Amino acid sequence: MGAWRGLRVAFILGSLFVILLIIVYWDDVGGFNLYSFRELKHESVQSGCCTGITTGSVLSVSTDRTQTRTPVAVYNAASAATLFSKGAAQEVTDVEQKEMESEEARTADGGEQKARQQRVLDVCLGKDDVDFPGRTRAFEQIPIRELDHLIVDDTHQIIYCYVPKVACTNWKRVMVVLSQSLISPSTGKPYTDPEAVPADLVHNSSLHLTFAKFWRHYGSLSRHLMALKLQHYTKFLFVRDPFVRLISAFRNKFGRPNEDFYRHFGSVMLRRYGNASEGLAETAAEAFAAGIKPTFHQFVSYLLDPETERKSIFNEHWRQVYRLCHPCQVKYDFIGRLETLETDSERLLKLLNVDHLLRFPLGARNRTEASWERDWFSQIPVTKRRELYKLYEADFELFGYPKPDYMFHQ
Structure with missing residues (x-):
């Protein structure tokens, strides 16, 4: 009996030792x-x-x-x-x-993707003599709150960094379908068609798992988990000409009554740069009814005002892409462009191995055209145009958009 009991103890201890080895060295085997x-x-x-x-x-x-x-x-x-x-x-x-x-x-599309990725790498390494905040920091140095645009889908091993005004509504729809995070009231089952996902719901942050939520879920394991997923998952983002994106953001948020944006930004622009400190309408509806609304010139002045940057980081709709998606710290496997959205989307879904599950919804296209840039900036003084370019220069260089020469001449 004593020998049998000793064998049982030895077997249990040996099993525990093997399990411990598996836990310790599991990362090294894949x-x-x-x-x-x-x-x-x-x-x-x-x-x-x-x-x-x-x-x-x-x-x-x-x-x-x-x-x-x-x-x-x-x-x-x-x-x-x-x-x-x-x-x-x-x-x-x-x-x-x-x-x-x-x-x-x-x-x-290997050649084009390699060229886009190489350009990002060159700019991040400082080869183009373009410097910008955070260029040389490590991923671990990025504050958790600045990782809220990196959406994670564990089921399909995907990380998507969404950029507002760059087809992000439709890409969020795709992520909702893939993650099965929203139930259709008509079927009682998760949505399977991205176009059927309501646009007003898709921006609800509770639908998406982002890196910024990892600390709440995983505590001290968060950074280790992020590193593993960045290593093994397919990472993508879509970009757009920075100034066309700015025009699109202005038209969408200030070209029509929007109570939230009027209260937080529009009224500030009118007070600072529109000489409307007295008698300013309290709501966007009242302001628009009275013909009082921010101009694009006031919007640009707001972006260039040092007071704006001191008080708060830019709103996501006009925040620079390098601040949203951290391309110098995250090596993206696919960089799409809004200008080639249809072909890029088709190639990306195949790359992600999900093209048999869904199609990218191309119905609702953004109406802001690159050809509008010159007209929109014609009323902006050259000095401010140059300052604005410097503010977004990193995005121009990182993603290969040509320097707008008209910005520097009358």
């Missing part, structure tokens, strides 16, 4: 994600991009973003037996087919 917000369904195997660890689930990890993602499977005894069935074999074939299509998507 990493994993135990932080998924919902248990993955069996159908997720077909897309080859599962991340949750549950009974019988598949673990998929990308170890090199420049190559096709290779699923690393972890099965229990039951699922191991199922793997060799005819049906499961067909699923593996489907996964391989999707991986091949993904690789084709990577190479289809």
Whole structure:
């Protein structure tokens, strides 16, 4: 009996030691994600991009973003037996087919994407003599609150940095569908069509998991988790000519009554630069009815005013992309442009292995055209145009938009 008891103790201690080794060295053999917000369904195997660890689930990890993602499977005894069935074999074939299509998507626009990524890298390394705040800091030095635009989808291993006024409503719709974070009242099930997701709901921050929320969920593990996901997930953003984006933001927020933006920004612009300190309407509706509303010139003056920067960081609708998405710290796998939205969106969905699940909604297009720039800035003094360019110069250089020569001449 004593010998048998000793063997049992030795077996238990040995098992605990092996488990400890697995925990300590797991990251070194590929990493994993135990932080998924919902248990993955069996159908997720077909897309080859599962991340949750549950009974019988598949673990998929990308170890090199420049190559096709290779699923690393972890099965229990039951699922191991199922793997060799005819049906499961067909699923593996489907996964391989999707991986091949993904690789084709990577190479289809490989030259253009490499050029965009290389330009970002060169600017971040200081090769273009363009300096801007935060260029050389490490990702760990970015305050948590400044990571609120990095949306994470654990199910499909995607990180999307949204930039307001750059098709972000429709890309948020896509992320809602992929993450199944919103239930359709008509079906009682998660939305499957991005165009059906209500635009007024898609900007609700509670629908999206962002890096800024990690501290609340994971505490001291937050930074480690971010690093793992940045290493293994596909990261993308969409950009736009910086000045066209500014015009679009102004038209959308100040070209028609908007109570929130009037109260926080429009009324401030009118008081500071419109000589309307007395008798200023309290609401946007009253101001517009009286024909009093901020001008584009006042908007530019507000952006250039040192007082604006001292009191608060820019609103996200006109905040620089480098401050929203941190391209010098996050190596994006895909940089799309609004100017080539249709083709870029199609290629990106293939790259993400989700083109069989949904289509990008292209119906509602932003109406602000690049050809409008000269007219909008014609009433802005040259000195202010130059100052404004310096304010957004980093975005122009990072994403390859040409320097607007008209900004420097009468």
